[in-house]
Amino acid sequence: MGIELASLSKSYDGQNWTLKNINVQIKSGEFFTIVGPSGCGKSTLLRMIAGLISISDGTLKIDDQDVTNLPPQERSLSMVFQNYALFPFLDVKSNVAFGLKARKMPAAQLEQRVAHALELVGLSELKARKPRELSGGQRQRVALARAIASDTKICLMDEPLSNLDAQLRSKMRSEIRELQQNLGITLIYVTHDQVEAMTMADRIMVLHAHEVQQIGTPSEIYQHPANSFVAQFFGTPRMNLLSVHYSTKNQRHLQVDPLLDYVLPMDIEEGDYFVGVRPNALEIHATAQASNAAIKNIEYLGTQSIIHALLDNQEEVRITTAQNNTFSLGERIQIRATAAYFVFDNTGRAIFFNKGDGEDGRTNYKQTVTNAL
Numbered sequence: 001m002g003i004e005l006a007s008l009s010k011s012y013d014g015q016n017w018t019l020k021n022i023n024v025q026i027k028s029g030e031f032f033t034i035v036g037p038s039g040c041g042k043s044t045l046l047r048m049i050a051g052l053i054s055i056s057d058g059t060l061k062i063d064d065q066d067v068t069n070l071p072p073q074e075r076s077l078s079m080v081f082q083n084y085a086l087f088p089f090l091d092v093k094s095n096v097a098f099g100l101k102a103r104k105m106p107a108a109q110l111e112q113r114v115a116h117a118l119e120l121v122g123l124s125e126l127k128a129r130k131p132r133e134l135s136g137g138q139r140q141r142v143a144l145a146r147a148i149a150s151d152t153k154i155c156l157m158d159e160p161l162s163n164l165d166a167q168l169r170s171k172m173r174s175e176i177r178e179l180q181q182n183l184g185i186t187l188i189y190v191t192h193d194q195v196e197a198m199t200m201a202d203r204i205m206v207l208h209a210h211e212v213q214q215i216g217t218p219s220e221i222y223q224h225p226a227n228s229f230v231a232q233f234f235g236t237p238r239m240n241l242l243s244v245h246y247s248t249k250n251q252r253h254l255q256v257d258p259l260l261d262y263v264l265p266m267d268i269e270e271g272d273y274f275v276g277v278r279p280n281a282l283e284i285h286a287t288a289q290a291s292n293a294a295i296k297n298i299e300y301l302g303t304q305s306i307i308h309a310l311l312d313n314q315e316e317v318r319i320t321t322a323q324n325n326t327f328s329l330g331e332r333i334q335i336r337a338t339a340a341y342f343v344f345d346n347t348g349r350a351i352f353f354n355k356g357d358g359e360d361g362r363t364n365y366k367q368t369v370t371n372a373l
């Protein structure tokens, strides 16, 4: 079942918008992730879809039916919460069966449905246990089983993995993705974790400052971020943003002094811009000659290191190096950019990018990067 959000807005106090004008069509069977920093309104949006809080403005349709003002139980969807929302006094099986009992499902059918759901999440053996006798991951699976047993075609999940340790989280990520594929359900998944969003979703909606920043597939969002917020939200470590001024005097070259010269589109207007370069698109050369930066900090991460360097113009950049290196703090280095870079205007809007292979996706500019050094 598909879901359509048309100009959906929310104000809790009647004065300020928590969410403004959210538009998207979520396709049937899609894994759709809503991601953004804390407080951006992710849970609010999910709860509006669920019917747990009212919609201030706009229309919500499920399977072409207007459900804007329908109560939750008439929206044919299930929801999995961050804290699992299990009943502590009921055993696993009864927790999974709870919603079906409330719907007065015949006993035989209920038994079968619950057994199937428990089997899918690998909990059949533990069906007589109480939630307190389970690990965090197992509790999470009970909550998943409950959503599966409800047999709705749409499932909403609000940060379902945030209470789990990193290893279990990664395992559950692929389990949830697999279940969603096998069951063919439409899944709307809220997370603040960009890695979770990237690895699980068919499409991602990025929320920030009350508004949608971008909707796209993980690769669209990573390779063609709509603005500097999205560009810096995805990718670890964050994309470097270097401020530059482009004047008619240096018509063709936008100089990110002292790092690089970029050849820019000829029709760009005079003004302030940001050039974005991902940390893995910068290279360090250990040379005393023509150095342009000094090493400020080194984070060793085993197979790679993150180097924090201070450019001579006092801007700080992050660079990932592929292998262990012999750099030391304070050492003078030369930083060079490989070809891939982005240009944002002074509002942060992406106006240009260069993938480094001479093919510019969004624009048709055929430009290359030239090293000034």
Ligand SMILES: Nc1ncnc2c1ncn2[C@@H]1O[C@H](COP(=O)(O)OP(=O)(O)OP(=O)(O)O)[C@@H](O)[C@H]1O
Pocket: 012, 018, 036, 037, 038, 039, 040, 041, 042, 043, 044, 045, 192
């Ligand atoms: N019931 C409420 N009444 C008033 N304001 C609320 C209410 N619930 C949430 N808010 C406010 O709305 C904004 C969005 O909250 P929401 O919980 O949707 O954000 P979120 O993106 O899910 O954040 P997090 O990742 O921290 O859970 C916040 O500023 C929050 O304080």
